Amino acid sequence: MRIDDLRLFLSVVELGNFAAVAHSLDVPRAQVSRRIGDLEQALGCKLFTRTTRKLALTPAGTDYFMQLQEIIPRLETLNQSIKNQSSAPTGSVKLGLIGDADILAHDLLLNFLSQYPLITLETHVSNLGYHDIMNYGLDACVHIGKMQDSSFIARPLTTVSRKLYASPGYLAEHGMPQQLEDLQQHALLIHRLASGELEDCWNFNTGPLKVSSRLISNSSHYIRYAVLKGAGISLLPELSVKAQVTSGELLEILPAHKVYLDDAWLVYPSRKGMTHAARLLIDSLLAESALLLD
Numbered sequence: 662m663r664i665d666d667l668r669l670f671l672s673v674v675e676l677g678n679f680a681a682v683a684h685s686l687d688v689p690r691a692q693v694s695r696r697i698g699d700l701e702q703a704l705g706c707k708l709f710t711r712t713t714r715k716l717a718l719t720p721a722g723t724d725y726f727m728q729l730q731e732i733i734p735r736l737e738t739l740n741q742s743i744k745n746q747s748s749a750p751t752g753s754v755k756l757g758l759i760g761d762a763d764i765l766a767h768d769l770l771l772n773f774l775s776q777y778p779l780i781t782l783e784t785h786v787s788n789l790g791y792h793d794i795m796n797y798g799l800d801a802c803v804h805i806g807k808m809q810d811s812s813f814i815a816r817p818l819t820t821v822s823r824k825l826y827a828s829p830g831y832l833a834e835h836g837m838p839q840q841l842e843d844l845q846q847h848a849l850l851i852h853r854l855a856s857g858e859l860e861d862c863w864n865f866n867t868g869p870l871k872v873s874s875r876l877i878s879n880s881s882h883y884i885r886y887a888v889l890k891g892a893g894i895s896l897l898p899e900l901s902v903k904a905q906v907t908s909g910e911l912l913e914i915l916p917a918h919k920v921y922l923d924d925a926w927l928v929y930p931s932r933k934g935m936t937h938a939a940r941l942l943i944d945s946l947l948a949e950s951a952l953l954l955d
Contacts, residue, residue: 664736666700667729670708673697674726675795678716685798734934741937752938753781757793757802764901766803769949773942780938794930800939801929806854816947818925823896825914826906831891838914841870848893853879863896865918896920
């Protein structure tokens with residue numbers, strides 16, 4: 662009986678079915694089913710009742726799950742403690758990123774990999790942010806926006822501000838807006854947030870502006886690409902377009918007006934049962950981001 666099979670059992674219970682676990686681990690569903698079957702055979706009892714539509718714990722499976730929730734984290738902590746005493750940190754970490762968080766985190770992640778050359782890092786980019794932590798077996802997630810689930814631990818990384826940008830080509834054809842009200846006469850590109858809410862009111866530091874658009878996207882990368890290609894004007898995080906502004910590919914519009922997006926957060930389920938590699942990544946990101954908050 663391997664500890665990996667016990668972890669797999671916990672994952673099946675938490676995610677609710679074999680298919681979700683197989684997807685999070687990037688393995689065939691049949692492999693997950695077979696390993697659970699081998700575990701049941703080794704224990705001499707059924708842990709799940711299976712139908713074509715539903716997977717449910719048996720009484721023995723429920724008791725086993727409750728016990729393993731306490732045992733596995735303590736065993737992993739002990740194993741990692743022994744490893745840390747004899748070698749450099751190893752292991753793998755899965756980090757989720759939302760929207761432009763990949764640009765925010767890029768340099769921090771390179772610093773981490775340089776500091777810990779034996780740790781493997783995998784990033785998962787999603788428009789759902791911390792909602793994907795359980796779906797994809799993520800250790801943590803960098804999330805930009807509101808936190809609506811208090812069951813997660815959320816630590817602030819930095820505050821992200823956005824400004825208005827357009828390409829030189831677009832402005833040459835349509836003119837430079839001189840005041841916020843002029844934006845109503847321009848092609849605007851609008852985000853649909855991870856929550857599903859349409860960002861059709863831009864709350865500038867100088868006051869709100871109701872906006873409409875014929876081009877809406879939930880992908881901040883697509884919005885930025887479209888602005889670069891001359892499709893119109895949009896609000897973009899300063900961090901995400903720094904290189905394009907320096908090169909002249911984008912021009913800032915009405916610089917006195919900017920929007921503060923909600924804080925960028927580092928989100929994770931709990932430190933309980935966390936691997937040493939994941940703990941190191943979280944501590945590293947928090948330490949590095951403290952410089953951004955000063």
